[in-house]
Amino acid sequence: MSPGRSPSDWTDPEYVATVVGVLATGALVCYSSLTPSGPTVDEIVFVVLAITLPATVAYGLARRLG
Numbered sequence: 256m257s258p259g260r261s262p263s264d265w266t267d268p269e270y271v272a273t274v275v276g277v278l279a280t281g282a283l284v285c286y287s288s289l290t291p292s293g294p295t296v297d298e299i300v301f302v303v304l305a306i307t308l309p310a311t312v313a314y315g316l317a318r319r320l321g
Contacts, residue, residue, distance in 0.1 A: 266317060266320070268321060271313045271314060271317035272311070272313050272314035272317070273310070274313075275309050276307075276310035279305055279306045279309045279310065280306055283302055
């Protein structure tokens with residue numbers, strides 16, 4: 256990283272992926288708080304994919320555009 260850039264620069268791919276991951280996690284927590292039943296194996300797989308896929312896509316886009 257160059258000395259002139261802030262570590263939390265909004266175009267930094269790691270920062271973008273972290274923000275998207277946190278937002279995806281928050282959305283899933285809100286969703287799970289609204290559902291009455293506990294998670295099944297399929298739901299756990301969905302949760303993992305719902306967090307990692309958007310973060311990975313955001314990281315790739317930020318690297319390409321940044």
